[in-house]
Amino acid sequence: MRRRRLLACAAAGAATSGCAVLGPPPQTAALIAAPPAGLPPRVDLDAVPFFPQTPFHCGPAALASVLVHQGYAVTPESLADQVFLPSREGSLQVEMLSATRRAGAVPVRLPGELSALLREAADAMPAVVLLNLGLSFVPAWHYAVVVGFDLPAREVLLRSGTTRRMTMSMTTFEHTWHRAGSWAVAAVRPGRLPLTARESDAADAAAGFERARAQPEVRGQVHGSVLRRWPDNLVALVGRGTARAAQGDWPGAAADFDHAAQRHDSAAAWHNLALAQWQLGRTDDARRSARRAQERAEAADPQWREAARKLVEQLK
Amino acid sequence: MSSRIRRLVAVTVAMSLNFAGMVHAAPAGIAPAAQLIGAEQVADAAAGRALLERTLDRADVAAALQARGVSVDAARERVASLTDAEAAHVAAQIDAAPAGASDVLGTIVFIFVLLLLTDILGFTKIFPFTRSIR
Numbered sequence: 001m002r003r004r005r006l007l008a009c010a011a012a013g014a015a016t017s018g019c020a021v022l023g024p025p026p027q028t029a030a031l032i033a034a035p036p037a038g039l040p041p042r043v044d045l046d047a048v049p050f051f052p053q054t055p056f057h058c059g060p061a062a063l064a065s066v067l068v069h070q071g072y073a074v075t076p077e078s079l080a081d082q083v084f085l086p087s088r089e090g091s092l093q094v095e096m097l098s099a100t101r102r103a104g105a106v107p108v109r110l111p112g113e114l115s116a117l118l119r120e121a122a123d124a125m126p127a128v129v130l131l132n133l134g135l136s137f138v139p140a141w142h143y144a145v146v147v148g149f150d151l152p153a154r155e156v157l158l159r160s161g162t163t164r165r166m167t168m169s170m171t172t173f174e175h176t177w178h179r180a181g182s183w184a185v186a187a188v189r190p191g192r193l194p195l196t197a198r199e200s201d202a203a204d205a206a207a208g209f210e211r212a213r214a215q216p217e218v219r220g221q222v223h224g225s226v227l228r229r230w231p232d233n234l235v236a237l238v239g240r241g242t243a244r245a246a247q248g249d250w251p252g253a254a255a256d257f258d259h260a261a262q263r264h265d266s267a268a269a270w271h272n273l274a275l276a277q278w279q280l281g282r283t284d285d286a287r288r289s290a291r292r293a294q295e296r297a298e299a300a301d302p303q304w305r306e307a308a309r310k311l312v313e314q315l316k
Numbered sequence: 317m318s319s320r321i322r323r324l325v326a327v328t329v330a331m332s333l334n335f336a337g338m339v340h341a342a343p344a345g346i347a348p349a350a351q352l353i354g355a356e357q358v359a360d361a362a363a364g365r366a367l368l369e370r371t372l373d374r375a376d377v378a379a380a381l382q383a384r385g386v387s388v389d390a391a392r393e394r395v396a397s398l399t400d401a402e403a404a405h406v407a408a409q410i411d412a413a414p415a416g417a418s419d420v421l422g423t424i425v426f427i428f429v430l431l432l433l434t435d436i437l438g439f440t441k442i443f444p445f446t447r448s449i450r
Contacts, residue, residue: 026375111373182374200366207359223355235362239355246349268353268361275348300399303361307353314346 025178027114028154028170035151036115043121044148044157050164051076058161059083059096062128062143065159066187069126072103079103093130093183096143101212105187106222108197108205112182114174116196117146117156120186123195126159127186132179141180191221193229202226203235210239216246234264241272250279261289267296267304274311287315364404368395371410371424380425391428 024032035041048069053061053076060079067074082099100107110116110127120127127146134140144166148157156173160166177184186194190209193202206222220243226236241256254276260269270293278286293308371377372395378388395403409427 026379112370113373113375200362200369204359204363204366207356210354211356235355235359238353238358242352242354245352250348266358268358272352275351278346279348300401301361302401304353307351311351 024154024171025174028174031114031118031151031170032154036119039115039118039122039151041151042149043118044165045121045124045126046147048126048145048147048159050159052162052164058143060099062145062159063096063099063187065145066126066128067100067103067105070105070187070189072105074103096128097185097208098212100185100187101209103187104190106190106192106205106209107185107187108194109201110184110186110194111196111198111201112184114170114177117184118149118151119196120194121146121148121157125186125188125194127184127194129177130180130183131173131176133176135179142176146184190218191225193225199226199230199233202229203233206239207235216243219243220247232259232263234260234266234269237263238269238272241276245276245279250276254280261292265296267293267301267308270296271304271308271311274315278315283315287312290315361400361404364407365395365398365400367407367410368398368403372428376421377424377428380421381428384425384429386429 049065051061051064057076057080060076060083063079063083064074064076067079079099082102083095097107110120117127117129129144129146131142131144132140133142142161144158144160146156147159147165149155149170150157150167153167154170155167156170158166158168158173160168186197188194197205203226206219206226209222210219220240223236223239223243226233227240230236237256237260241253241260244250244256245253254273257269257273257276260266261273270289274286274289274293277283277289290308290311293304294312297304297308369392372388372391381388381391395406398406406427410424
């Protein structure tokens with residue numbers, strides 16, 4: 001990872017020739033052939049701030065850009081310490097996510113599709129993207145922020161490096177983005193979600209946020225935002241339930257665990273439901289739920305086997 | 317003291333005694349709040365499935381599967397039917413593919429083809445949970 005970090009901020013614009021003769025890559029071609037309905041031809045999020053990068057600091061610069069846009073008081077310098085802390089085997093992308101969480105925002109991975117980035121821009125949501133400006137075997141990693149596009153001109157608009165308003169051809173963008181694993185992240189305030197976020201990515205974001213932040217009110221808010229869009233999501237139901245329990249709202253917690261248990265028959269949900277029922281004095285229900293947790297753990301979720309067995313013992 | 321207030325006091329006392337009784341009924345060592353399984357643990361358990369789903373979202377994977385006559389929808393259905401533990405097992409195979417290698421795509425497709433076709437048809441037995449239809 002050290003090598004990757006040193007290479008992380010290649011001069012934007014280098015190594016971008018040589019693709020033109022091959023014609024547009026699949027996503028660009030699809031966008032040209034059939035632009036998504038409802039997408040305006042041009043978007044330019046001029047209000048997204050720009051921080052010119054200092055050498056090797058494209059990550060903090062890109063991150064500061066989206067965080068300040070969301071109203072968080074950060075600077076590339078304040079983020080640089082966090083993003084460049086020597087980490088064991090953690091990749092730089094992971095550090096970008098955790099720095100976002102420490103600022104108080106929720107990082108949400110976006111689908112690896114060009115159309116998703118354009119729809120986010122049209123929804124006034126800038127996205128941090130990782131580009132590989134080199135070739136797959138000579139990587140030159142670079143972070144930039146997508147702040148708009150021009151469909152007729154086939155261009156993507158970026159805050160990148162030392163250029164406030166960089167236009168990059170969609171073809172080049174797609175190639176360099178694809179070579180970096182099509183990695184794109186939006187930062188939102190707790191309680192909000194990006195328009196194009198997928199259910200699993202939203203739930204992942206909520207769970208990751210939980211790891212970083214202790215206040216149950218905020219955790220509940222983030223899980224609540226997932227449940228507004230996907231009312232049956234297991235991770236968010238368990239998350240909001242535990243947040244409610246941490247605030248002393250055991251009836252609310254029991255309702256969330258019950259919903260999760262009925263809908264997914266998940267051992268973890270039954271386990272938590274048993275605890276909530278026990279707390280509420282519903283001892284018979286609690287024993288029944290604990291037994292169900294054990295059955296489900298045996299059948300499908302071996303990682304909860306021990307916890308479920310122990311709970312059945314305790315509730316006897 | 318009016319009888320009404322007296323009754324209220326009696327009910328309150330009875331209820332607190334009841335509550336005290338309930339607390340005493342709890343065996344030592346049970347702490348519901350502390351024993352709850354957190355969302356992040358549940359998410360970790362589901363991470364394997366998420367990786368498989370995301371892999372199937374990739375245009376190049378979809379194209380490569382299609383080229384081998386495997387529909388992405390069938391692959392998606394298959395992934396949906398796996399338990400968390402099974403999905404984690406398959407995801408681990410994909411994760412083990414050398415990250416920078418030129419043929420990661422080939423590895424991924426190979427795994428899905430194994431999962432979807434040959435294991436289920438009974439030609440191979442790589443994944444312990446696939447049930448042969450033979």
